Amino acid sequence: MGRLTEAQLAQFKSDGVLVAEGVLDEADLAPVIAGYTRWIDAKARALAIADLKETLPFDKRFAWLYAQNRAIQDGMDVMNARLPEFFDFLHCKNLLDAVQQLLGTPELIASPIQHIRGKVADQAGGSYFNVPWHQDAAVTWEEADHSEIITCWLPLVDATVQNGCMQILPGVWERGLLPHIGGAGGATIREDALPKIEPLVAAVKKGGVVFMHKCTPHRSTPNLTDTVRWSLDLRYQPTGTPTGRPWQPSFVVRSEQSPESVETDYAAWDTAWAEALAKPAPQKSAHRTM
Template identity: 55%
Template sequence: MKLTPEQCEFFRSEGYLVAENVVTAADLQPVIDEYSEWIDRRARELQHQGAIQDLCEAEPFETRFARLYAQSREIAHGMDIMQLRGRAMFEFLRNPNLLDAVESLVGSEITCNPIQHVRAKPPSSLSNEGYYNVPWHQDMAVTWEEADHSDIITCWIALVDAKVENGCMEVIPGVWKQGYLEHHKENGDTTIHPDALPKEAQPVPVPVKRGGAVFMHRCTPHRSTPNFTEAVRWSLDLRYQPAGTPTGRPFHPEFIARSQANPGRVLTDYDEWRRRWEEALANSAGARWHRV
């Protein structure tokens, strides 16, 4: 879905944009199926090891992960994009509807940044760990300084309806104009230093329905809040930028996702993407991911 000039203008002024219906249910289904199948396999492995008793086979995508997580947190191990490296996910990274929206913000030569995550945020009664309840930060803080001038756009995509109750994102509008704010580590998480957190601007929650997206500037402070429901808040956070600009994670593989000037440069080879991640992970053990 191409963004309207008004949407682009809002993004440029506020540093974020909530856009509904960026991708269709049909676009998301292969990713949901891939994750459902993976969770089923992982649950069986853990059952075999005696870590879980009930496979919860009758539970739908929205709740099964939570029921399994309640039995063993190990169910979440290995499911992030770089670890699972699924074919459906690789295809989704070049989803034409998503890239049409991204193109409206960064132009037609688009690199897929390797900072990309799937998040299955469990009910807060089960976990409040930092990966699921990310404290205030700017995404610039999770890149190396080499990417300070790269126009990296975060695309936060809802795989289920994201609401205040289940822990949607919150953003602080307009603050991107202040540039990078000092970050530090708190309980292992990268977060804006309390003295640097803008006091004058009010945070706003950004609920969005399944298939919609929250686009964020790299200097937009954002956080995610606890999930007070019994279901899982599933989302993807992907990042795109103009081709040829540094990604801030030079040790992880980027690729060209769209190119009008030279379509032959687009990576469409799933095995090659998978291979690049395997190689990068093997060669970058111990690398510093965040700048703080």
């Protein structure tokens, strides 16, 4: 597992997107799922949610709790919850093997732009869960314009058309950063600048990964089911290249040149995020909108 074929590498190079099934093992994802199962349970109890339904599976329970109290999602994102299991997952061998192939270097850092999304049915409209058309380059400062950043979008349950997988515009990355405007769901490609091509519908099974170039336009679609579309979106790039978020922590996840530089200390990551979040956000927005 974890090895991309020459054909897949060539496809990523031309399209700026690759939907790759079977990159990750069950064992890679199980700790993150267990960690968030624990976090959700603790949060539900802290909110005194009446009907806890402890026996519901991971792809159903959050929707049940969210229907009773939307505050269940507050503090759930990765930099707030800061689960040790998530920190470990950022070093996942199968994932980094693929990223190394795509970037052509074993010197890799994790960008601080990382999220978990538990999308349920009624999070309609432009939002963090139903993100409109955008390129990830639009949510970094221009200092990262020469950084090769790869987005890894991976579902923790099968992502389907019905539960709101992503739509993606292949072959557009070479046009560079398109004009974005602000909106409810964050930076959005200006209507007249959106390339008029047929989107790729990126349904992908649990264990698969959608790899995207930072200038590949993509959007999220609504969840029409009663289950939760769980996913992680992570970004990696060559060590020494600007992340475009200098006020947030990035760290080395893989290095052949200096293996001792790899950050394996959960406490250091935890503290770095706590300190970054305690400071006021910079005046200049992370979102490059007109």
